[in-house]
Amino acid sequence: MSGVKFELQKEVFESTKERLHGVVTVQKTNRKKKIPAYLCITGSIERPIRFTIYLVKKTEKGFKRKQEWTLSSLKESNYKSKESLEFDLQLEKSYHWLAQSVEEKDAFFALLHQICSRMHRPPKFLNFHIDEEDEATRNVNMAIVSVPKDTQMIESGDEEFGLTEREEFDLEKVLGRAENAVVNAEAFMEQLAKELSILDGENIHSIMDSEAQVNSLMDSIDKSISQLEEIENELVDYEDAVTHVKSAVEKIEEENSQMGTAAKNNQHLLSELTNLIRALDFPVGSQILNADFNSVEGIAKATKDAYALKEALNIEENIHPALLKMRSVADQKRRLEKFKQKFSQNLMSHLAKLFIHHGNISSIDSSSTVQALRLPIINLMYNELTPYTKLMGWLKVMDSEAYGSLLKTYTLSIQKIYEKNVRILFEEARTRISGSATTSGKLSGSTNDLRIRGRFFGKTRSLANREGDTESQGSGEGSVDSSERQHFYDILEQVLEGLEPSVNTEEKFIASFFCLEIGSSSSGNVSIVSPSKGSAGGELRRIMSSLFSAIETELNSFLTNYEKMEASFCMGAMVRLGNHALKAENTSTYIGMIFGSVLVQEKRSFDRLMNSYVQAINDSRLPRKAKPGILAFVTDFEDFAVMAESIFGNSARRSDLEKWYVKMLTAVFDGIMRLAGESGKTPGEVIRMENFHRLHSILSRLKVPALEQQKKDAKIKYNEALNGYVTKYFGRPLIKLNEFFEGVQAKVSQGVKESEIGYQMAFSRAELKRVIKEYPAKEVKKGLESLYRKVEKHLSEDENLLQVVWRAMQEEFIVQYKSIESLISRCYPGSKITLEFTIDDILLFFSEIAQSH
Known part of the structure; x- marks a missing residue:
């Protein structure tokens, strides 16, 4: 606080x-x-x-x-x-x-x-x-x-x-000494005056008694004043002396300061000259001109000398700019420039010979590696050139023209190696698939050739057959079976895997050796980066395109050739290309870019194929003579879906397939409804019932979560068609009874009580008995037998729905029977009037008819 x-x-x-x-x-x-x-x-x-x-x-x-x-x-x-x-x-x-x-x-x-x-x-x-x-x-x-x-x-x-x-205390004390202070103020005042005069006299006597002491005190004061004056005079003398000393000291300090400045300047000048001499000094000038590039020790020594020369040439970074105007500095720089040019020429000549040499020896047949469907890796060249990496970094900084010339020489020398090996690899792949191949890629007449055997979904039945005839289906040609399809995909996978190591290794070597990465330094310390980033990345991509342009060309030609024979091959190619393009080691690499580019082409082929499927569904027609049964595009969709599921599985490209699943099923739904409306002899309800039943069964077996709604829709349309067919063709076998009781219900709706219906002339008990007699059990069974033959004629054997429809008609008959019995019991109570057959008889009739057929 x-x-x-x-x-x-x-x-x-x-x-x-x-x-x-x-x-x-x-x-x-x-x-x-x-x-x-x-x-x-x-x-x-x-x-x-x-x-x-x-x-x-x-x-x-x-x-x-x-x-x-x-x-x-x-x-x-x-x-x-x-x-x-x-x-x-x-x-x-x-x-x-x-x-x-x-x-x-x-x-x-x-x-x-x-x-x-x-x-x-x-x-x-x-x-x-x-x-x-x-x-x-x-x-x-x-x-x-x-x-x-x-x-x-x-x-x-x-x-x-x-x-x-x-x-107050002092006043009371004074007043207490005078008894009449209050009564007689004048007397009190006189008394006080007398006391005051007495006190004054005493004070005067006291002063007079102390006069001698006062005189003595005054003498002492005079002596003190005299001594103080003497001290003051001495202080003035001391002050004058100190002033002279101060001037001398200040002069000495100024001289010392000037000497210190001169010493500092001399030290700074010595330091600058030392730095200049050290920067310009290059004692190994003659040695660098005769550098040994043929041994590891010689390369290391040449690298050290080259970077020392680089530091000496970068003198501007180490000395004051004014010193550059000195003649000795200019002469030394010209001398160092001559060293640089001569060393650069020697290095460029040596490396160019190495590039050409390895381009020639690596062109020797590498059949053993290519036959394994793997593009050879030029490890011999990499091992010999790697020690020169730092020298290449030096050359890039110090002589860009020589660096560019070496880059061009390397590209031209190595390009022919990869073009040859890539061509041999794809020829080997064609041989593996077709048995033998010519340089044009056309299939020979070998019995192992992969031939086009079907035009749609790999089935003999073709959705492209718009008229629905079966002439082309009886030619004896089969489809590309699953083993042939898998064989093609296996070879394609081996080709893709065989391309990756060589291309990725070459890309890493070029990026490191030629210092083409972002963040690379002249010391040769580099790290690989995307070829699409920055100017260095763009140069790397350009070189890789020159070396491996044959890969994309050959791969596109390879896939196009076999997709002409079997268009569905694009699906498996798209899946495998997608898997390889998304590999972690292929991310931001040139081979990943190639796979991505070819993947785009395959995706377009896949979309064209799927569009043709949908168009074939939209163009389909009913057969002219035979029963429609299960429509061709429904069974073809099943075959396609089974094949597609085996190809796509849970791959990254599955979403593309599922989008087309939805489009195809939309076309299938529309096709069923359209053809059902165009049917002649066969009821449209039968076409819808059978095909939607089959479609629901297909989708249930596929178990594709993305098609769950389509499966529910197929079930709904199947039930609607079934109910519609039963309602239309089963009708009302007890037609007169139904019409009789329709009249009864009309009277009830007009206000007549149900218990009084029997008193109406048209609806009397006698009239009811007369109508019932027209439907004996024998006639009912006969009518059901005729109905069964009609249903049997309508339905096809493809889906085997006869018993399902017959059971639905049985249930409908029982419902009508129970409705009539209920009306009789309510409108004619106690009449004991019943139909001449029972529910058990109905069940027996339906069972006997089904068994007899």
Whole structure:
């Protein structure tokens, strides 16, 4: 608290010439956010003393006085209780505060009570007792005022206080010595005058007695003054001497400073010259011209010397620009440039010979590797050229023209190797697939040739056969079977796997050896990056395109050739290309880019194939003579889906297949509905019922989550067709009974009670019995046999739905029978009229008819 008091005194009350006597930390009791403030009691330094109460708050900029009150405005102080931190002050209005601690509260009230007790009209102090005041006063760390108590006069507002306690005591003592002081004031005044004259006389005698002592004191003072003058004269002499010494010292310091500056300049000049000599010094000039590029040690030595030469040529980075104008510096740079040019020519000539040499020896037949369907890796060349990597980095920085010439020489030398090997690899792949192949890629007449044997979905039945005839189906040609298809895909997979290692290895070597990566340095420390990023990446991609342009050309030709024989091969090619393009090791590599480019072509082939499938479905027609049965495109879809599932599986390209599944099924649904509407002899309900039943069965077996909705839709359309057929062809075998009871229901709807129907002439019991007699059990069975033959004629044997339809008709007959029985029991109660056959008879009829056929 003493620290806060000190800050308040210095920052707030120092400028207003007030002294802080007491302070208490408070906060208002009616605020949710408790913001602390300080309640201060101050007194003026000048007399008469004025006491003031301030409310001070602390802000970010310091303390700020918010409110102030004169002490005379205090009417009442409520201490409340010892246990509570709350207290009230009644000023111009009542203020309620909460002290930070009981000790601060007690000290504040003790000080306030002590000051107010001297006022002419002190305020009221509630719940604050004298014994508490005495105890609190002992703990107060603040003095009230420094003016003596007996002389202190306190003013509050415009009102002065009375006599102090000391003044009252002295006055009473004087008055007590004169008994008539109050009665006879004149006598009292005379007595005081006599005493005053006596005191004055005593003071004069006392002064006269001390005259000798005063004279002695004056003599001592005169001697002291004389000695002080002597000391002052000596100090002046010393000051003059020191002034001369100061000038000499300053002159010496200036001379020392100039000498230090000269020494620093000399040291700086020596340092610059040393750096210049070190930068320009190249002691191995003659050695670098005769560098040995044929041994590992010689290459390492040449590399070290080359980078030393590079550092010497980059002199601008190490010395001051002004030094470059020196003739010796210019001469040395010309000398170093000659070293660089000669070394660069020697290095370029040596590397160019190496490139051409390896281009020739690597062109020797690599049949053993290619026959394994793997593009050979030129490890011999890589091992021999790798030690020159840092020198190639030096050449790229120091002689870009020589670097570009070597890059071109390497590309031309190595390009013919890869073109030859890629061509041999794909010829070997064709031989593996077709038995033998010519350079043109056409199949020979070998019995192992892969021939085109079907035009659609790999089945003898073709959706492209718009007329629906079977002439082309009897030619004896089979489709490409699953083993032949898998054989083609296996060879394709081997080709793709065989291309990757060689191409990726070559790309990493070129990027490292020719320093074509982003972030590569002249020291040869490099890291492989995407060939499509930055200028270095673009150069890498250009070189790879020159070396391996044959891959994309041969791969596209290879796939196109076999897709002309079997268009569905594009599906497996698309899956395998996608898998290889997404391999982690192929990401951002040239081979991955090739696979991606060919994948785009295969995706287009796949889309064309699927469009042809959909178009064939849309163009399909019913057979002219035979029963439609299961439509060709429904069975073909099943074969296609089985084949596609085996190819795509859970591959990354499955989403492409599922999108076409939906489009194909939409065309299949529309085709079934369209052809059902075009049918002649066969009811459209039968075509829809049989084909949607088969389609639902196909989708259930496939278990493709993406086709779940199509499976439900097929089930719904099958049930609709079945119910429609039963309703249309089963009809109402008890037609007259049905018409009779339709009339009964009409009367009931007109308001006739069911129990009174029998009294209607047209619907009497006799009339009902007459109608019932027209339907004996024998005639009912005969009618059902005729119906069975009709259903049997409508349905085909492809889907075997005869018994399903017959059971549905049986259930429909039973429903009609129960409806008639119910109407008889309600409209003719107690008549004991019943049909001449029972439900058991109906079940027996249906069973016997089905078994007999």
